[in-house]
Amino acid sequence: MSADAGEPGPRAAILRCYAAMEQALAGSGRAAPRPPDTPTEVLDRAARTGLVRVGAARRLVDLFSEARFSRHPMTEADRLRATRALDEVLADLGSRP
Numbered sequence: 001m002s003a004d005a006g007e008p009g010p011r012a013a014i015l016r017c018y019a020a021m022e023q024a025l026a027g028s029g030r031a032a033p034r035p036p037d038t039p040t041e042v043l044d045r046a047a048r049t050g051l052v053r054v055g056a057a058r059r060l061v062d063l064f065s066e067a068r069f070s071r072h073p074m075t076e077a078d079r080l081r082a083t084r085a086l087d088e089v090l091a092d093l094g095s096r097p
Contacts, residue, residue, distance in 0.1 A: 010079035011067045017082040018064035021089050025051065028093070039064055056088030 022033045022042060031046040039061045047054045063082045067074050 010074040010076055013079045014063050014067040014074060014082040017086040018060055020086055021057070021060055024090055024093050052089050052092040056085040056092070060085035060089060 018039065025042065025046055026032050028046070028049075028051055031042075031049045031051050033042045037045075043052075043054070043057045043061045046052045046057060060082055063074075063078060063085070067078070067082075
């Protein structure tokens with residue numbers, strides 16, 4: 001996922017990265033996010049079913065939680081970390097039969 005110049009900022013980009021991960025998991029059947037799920041529950045189910053490795057997904061969930069619930073500014077470095085984590089998660093999902 002590339003960061004577009006027109007994006008409003010790192011916080012919104014991080015939230016979009018997490019949403020993209022959820023969307024990618026939506027078609028996965030057993031690991032598909034459900035409305036009452038917390039981000040950690042989504043991650044745990046995806047890892048438990050073998051769809052994703054925990055490392056990158058955990059980094060993305062942690063950044064999402066920070067961006068969603070904190071008041072301090074998120075940085076371009078945070079945006080880059082979220083983007084890289086999403087790329088790893090999507091690669092994991094793409095490598096599954």
